[in-house]
Amino acid sequence: MPVNLTPPKPEDLLPVGGLALGVAEAGVRKAQRKDLLVMRLAEGASVAGVFTQNRFCAAPVSVCKEHLALAKPVRALLVNTGNANAGTGEDGLARARRCCSELAAALDCERSQILPFSTGVIMEPLPVERIVAALPHALADCREDNWARAAEAIMTTDTVPKACSRRLSLGGKSVTVTGIAKGAGMIHPDMATMLGFVATDAAVSPAALQRMLAHAAARSFNRITVDGDTSTNDSFMLIATGAAGTQTIPGESHPDYAVLAAAVTEVATWLAQAIIRDGEGASKFITVQIEGGGNEAECSKVAYAIAHSPLVKTAFFASDPNLGRLLAAIGYAGIADLDVGRVQLYLDEVRVVRDGGRDPAYREEDGQRVMQQSEITVRVELGRGAAQTTLWTCDLSHDYVSINADYRS
Amino acid sequence: MPVNLTPPKPEDLLPVGGLALGVAEAGVRKAQRKDLLVMRLAEGASVAGVFTQNRFCAAPVSVCKEHLALAKPVRALLVNTGNANAGTGEDGLARARRCCSELAAALDCERSQILPFSTGVIMEPLPVERIVAALPHALADCREDNWARAAEAIMTTDTVPKACSRRLSLGGKSVTVTGIAKGAGMIHPDMATMLGFVATDAAVSPAALQRMLAHAAARSFNRITVDGDTSTNDSFMLIATGAAGTQTIPGESHPDYAVLAAAVTEVATWLAQAIIRDGEGASKFITVQIEGGGNEAECSKVAYAIAHSPLVKTAFFASDPNLGRLLAAIGYAGIADLDVGRVQLYLDEVRVVRDGGRDPAYREEDGQRVMQQSEITVRVELGRGAAQTTLWTCDLSHDYVSINADYRS
Numbered sequence: 001m002p003v004n005l006t007p008p009k010p011e012d013l014l015p016v017g018g019l020a021l022g023v024a025e026a027g028v029r030k031a032q033r034k035d036l037l038v039m040r041l042a043e044g045a046s047v048a049g050v051f052t053q054n055r056f057c058a059a060p061v062s063v064c065k066e067h068l069a070l071a072k073p074v075r076a077l078l079v080n081t082g083n084a085n086a087g088t089g090e091d092g093l094a095r096a097r098r099c100c101s102e103l104a105a106a107l108d109c110e111r112s113q114i115l116p117f118s119t120g121v122i123m124e125p126l127p128v129e130r131i132v133a134a135l136p137h138a139l140a141d142c143r144e145d146n147w148a149r150a151a152e153a154i155m156t157t158d159t160v161p162k163a164c165s166r167r168l169s170l171g172g173k174s175v176t177v178t179g180i181a182k183g184a185g186m187i188h189p190d191m192a193t194m195l196g197f198v199a200t201d202a203a204v205s206p207a208a209l210q211r212m213l214a215h216a217a218a219r220s221f222n223r224i225t226v227d228g229d230t231s232t233n234d235s236f237m238l239i240a241t242g243a244a245g246t247q248t249i250p251g252e253s254h255p256d257y258a259v260l261a262a263a264v265t266e267v268a269t270w271l272a273q274a275i276i277r278d279g280e281g282a283s284k285f286i287t288v289q290i291e292g293g294g295n296e297a298e299c300s301k302v303a304y305a306i307a308h309s310p311l312v313k314t315a316f317f318a319s320d321p322n323l324g325r326l327l328a329a330i331g332y333a334g335i336a337d338l339d340v341g342r343v344q345l346y347l348d349e350v351r352v353v354r355d356g357g358r359d360p361a362y363r364e365e366d367g368q369r370v371m372q373q374s375e376i377t378v379r380v381e382l383g384r385g386a387a388q389t390t391l392w393t394c395d396l397s398h399d400y401v402s403i404n405a406d407y408r409s
Numbered sequence: 410m411p412v413n414l415t416p417p418k419p420e421d422l423l424p425v426g427g428l429a430l431g432v433a434e435a436g437v438r439k440a441q442r443k444d445l446l447v448m449r450l451a452e453g454a455s456v457a458g459v460f461t462q463n464r465f466c467a468a469p470v471s472v473c474k475e476h477l478a479l480a481k482p483v484r485a486l487l488v489n490t491g492n493a494n495a496g497t498g499e500d501g502l503a504r505a506r507r508c509c510s511e512l513a514a515a516l517d518c519e520r521s522q523i524l525p526f527s528t529g530v531i532m533e534p535l536p537v538e539r540i541v542a543a544l545p546h547a548l549a550d551c552r553e554d555n556w557a558r559a560a561e562a563i564m565t566t567d568t569v570p571k572a573c574s575r576r577l578s579l580g581g582k583s584v585t586v587t588g589i590a591k592g593a594g595m596i597h598p599d600m601a602t603m604l605g606f607v608a609t610d611a612a613v614s615p616a617a618l619q620r621m622l623a624h625a626a627a628r629s630f631n632r633i634t635v636d637g638d639t640s641t642n643d644s645f646m647l648i649a650t651g652a653a654g655t656q657t658i659p660g661e662s663h664p665d666y667a668v669l670a671a672a673v674t675e676v677a678t679w680l681a682q683a684i685i686r687d688g689e690g691a692s693k694f695i696t697v698q699i700e701g702g703g704n705e706a707e708c709s710k711v712a713y714a715i716a717h718s719p720l721v722k723t724a725f726f727a728s729d730p731n732l733g734r735l736l737a738a739i740g741y742a743g744i745a746d747l748d749v750g751r752v753q754l755y756l757d758e759v760r761v762v763r764d765g766g767r768d769p770a771y772r773e774e775d776g777q778r779v780m781q782q783s784e785i786t787v788r789v790e791l792g793r794g795a796a797q798t799t800l801w802t803c804d805l806s807h808d809y810v811s812i813n814a815d816y817r818s
Contacts, residue, residue, distance in 0.1 A: 053741070054737060054740035054741045055739070055740040055741070055744065055745075055747040055749055056736045056737060056739060056740030056749050056765075057740070084733065086733060086736070086737070087733050087736040087737075087762065087765075087766060087767065088766055088767065089750070089764065089765055089766025089767070090766070091766065092766070121731070121733060122731075122732075122733020122734065122736060122737060123732055123733035123736060123762075123766075123767050124733075124767075125767075185720065186720055186734075186737065188741075227718075227719040227720060228717070228718070228719065229718050229719065229720050229734070229737060229738065229741070230737070230740075230741035231737065232733070232736070232737050232740060308637070308717075309636075309637070309638050310636040310637065310638065310719070310805070310809070310813070311594065311595055311636060311638045311813055314809075314810055314813035314814050315813070315814075317810065317814050318813075318814035318815065320814065322530070322531075323496075323531075323532055324493065324495060324496050324530060324531020324532035324533075324641070325531065325595075325638070327465045327495070327496040327531060327532060327641070328463060328465060328495070328496075328531060328595065328638060328639070328640065328641050329638065330464070330465060331463035331464040331465030331466070331639075331641060332462070332463045332464070332597075332599065332638070332639035335464065336464075338464040340464050340465050341498075353496065353532075355498065356465075356496075356498055357496060357497055357498020357499070357500065357501070358496065358497065358498070358532050358533075358534075396719070396810060397810060398807055398810050398811070400719070400723075400810075401723055401726065401805060401806060401807050401809075401810055402807070404719070404720055404723035404724070404727075405723050405724075405726050405727035405729065406727065
């Protein structure tokens with residue numbers, strides 16, 4: 001059961017002018033489920049992307065980067081689930097390119113104007129024929145008000161589709177930002193998440209769009225972890241169609257930039273948190289907040305040490321204030337000159353550790369009360385400086401093991 | 410159920426002259442279980458130790474280092490389970506020192522001649538009174554042939570006591586090496602493991618003993634991980650009583666050094682592997698062997714990325730050759746310039762990945778066959794150089810979650 005996350009209502013997802021979405025059942029891995037998504041872009045749209053830093057990056061990630069580097073106008077994004085087309089070598093690249101060529105032929109454009117995305121099982125050959133056969137169905141299904149079905153079509157072990165919209169005003173014109181994402185396991189995005197697509201009908205130059213994307217990624221998808229496993233297929237794309245008729249935002253100094261960037265970051269953050277709420281086996285949504293660090297990098301080390309510790313995560317699952325496990329994680333996070341005598345630790349507002357030792361005023365029942373909540377903030381003060389960071393994670397439950405022991409069966 | 414590990418037979422554990430062990434039930438955390446161990450040393454014994462690098466190191470670790478630094482002859486080691494005396498600040502140090510003082514009084518020596526060790530729950534006050542009350546019972550129980558009961562007395566979530574002996578010949582004299590260890594969770598030793606004690610009746614100078622200990626630790630306890638959590642209490646001690654009457658080994662250049670070091674390393678490796686075989690919830694014993702690295706550090710990065718990945722570990726639990734998870738872990742291990750096209754991956758003798766992609770000759774049933782075994786070797790060739798490393802780990806099972814969700818209840 002996801003933590004405080006319900007499926008989006010289709011009527012809450014605002015269409016983005018200039019972007020039509022169509023889904024189909026290609027039977028990539030399983031029959032009778034939507035597993036193919038085509039996102040068609042009107043002329044004039046800009047697209048920016050960030051991708052996994054995993055050295056075994058998937059074939060579609062390589063092809064995507066290749067195509068984006070050519071800087072031709074993007075006409076469509078093609079997404080399949082059920083197969084990641086990763087760890088597939090040269091053959092995988094050829095298969096990803098084949099899918100792009102076939103869609104390009106149908107849209108009368110060049111192959112490099114198609115961006116491919118895959119997610120699913122690693123190291124199995126992509127069933128190109130089945131995908132190609134389903135393309136006409138996906139194209140026929142293309143509509144601007146199809147975001148809810150698109151969010152559903154990109155799910156793998158997700159239990160809830162993830163999508164949200166925001167509306168803002170730029171230069172007196174109404175502008176929409178709508179996004180979808182998928183991911184529940186192999187979630188420790190490094191530059192991006194499993195798959196995230198956010199679109200706006202504002203007009204933004206490619207350079208400004210790429211900066212806006214990096215800004216949003218750093219504050220959203222790059223601040224979450226389920227299991228510490230960085231995926232081979234992480235891709236986070238930001239699309240600006242310009243259909244709202246607003247003035248083109250040329251760069252960061254333009255007054256509209258900050259307004260739109262805030263809305264994009266808000267949508268990306270909502271989606272990133274939704275991934276954690278629906279993390280494999282998650283029963284708790286945990287915010288890890290590190291303050292008082294000498295720099296942001298050391299805050300991140302402590303935050304990830306806590307968020308990746310199986311002992312910390314199982315304690316959250318059990319609602320057990322076994323808080324020594326938190327101290328141990330802080331201690332091994334890699335700050336060699338950490339003065340533990342300056343460390344404070346809070347669970348929500350309850351101070352557990354004062355100056356490196358158990359707070360004499362701490363009562364087990366207070367810790368117990370916070371641990372039983374479905375949303376918990378762990379806050380650590382390092383007492384070394386003014387840097388801070390926040391990330392979001394979930395607990396480690398029996399269901400996590402079940403899901404991942406059974407995933408392929 | 411531990412993986413291919415049975416309790417030691419008391420008669421297989423060889424006494425070490427000059428070292429007597431006594432256990433007692435102090436009721437530190439639970440009643441009616443052996444939770445206190447005293448190891449008394451005859452005069453002339455040398456003791457060396459390595460300790461956790463966790464910044465939140467436990468009070469007994471700090472006191473141990475303090476006492477060793479004074480270089481007075483060690484008269485006894487005092488070990489309790491049920492309480493780690495970690496994250497306890499100044500009060501914890503005072504409690505650890507109290508225990509040492511009381512034992513020193515009983516043995517008519519100075520406090521600094523006692524070395525304290527604790528393991529158990531973190532961040533709770535050590536019940537000094539109960540420990541002190543049990544000391545006379547432990548002292549009365551001291552015998553040289555008490556290793557089996559000692560191994561039992563230091564268990565926490567261990568399901569099997571861990572102990573082994575080796576006999577060798579030095580300068581025509583028979584020499585014994587016997588060791589015990591405990592640990593099943595919070596196992597990712599950094600310099601040492603939870604608790605390990607190895608003793609020999611050979612005579613070794615303190616400096617040579619410390620080198621021998623570091624050599625053994627680097628090849629045994631520092632090459633294992635259950636959950637990536639580095640404990641606050643890791644301590645690995647090597648004791649040389651000299652009771653066998655052998656010539657004192659003054660340093661590494663002495664011909665006996667290598668012979669004894671090999672035996673000590675063999676005992677330490679057996680104990681370290683026993684910790685993995687009895688890892689919390691373990692159903693598989695996994696050897697991770699990385700070859701062809703540019704240096705040992707990058708081999709270690711890849712080995713630990715594999716050994717810590719919850720997705721890899723749950724796949725082992727499920728006997729599921731979902732080997733893309735291994736590729737993903739290799740890819741995010743942190744070798745920025747890894748050429749994945751040169752990576753080979755083997756499960757035992759089965760080649761799964763050739764030149765970065767699925768080996769065309771690989772058949773799922775071959776992977777399946779290996780994955781069903783209780784002992785599996787994952788071998789990765791990086792194709793970058795001649796460095797290599799090996800470590801041992803276990804799978805991630807439902808029982809791991811159960812054990813750690815219920816630990817304090």
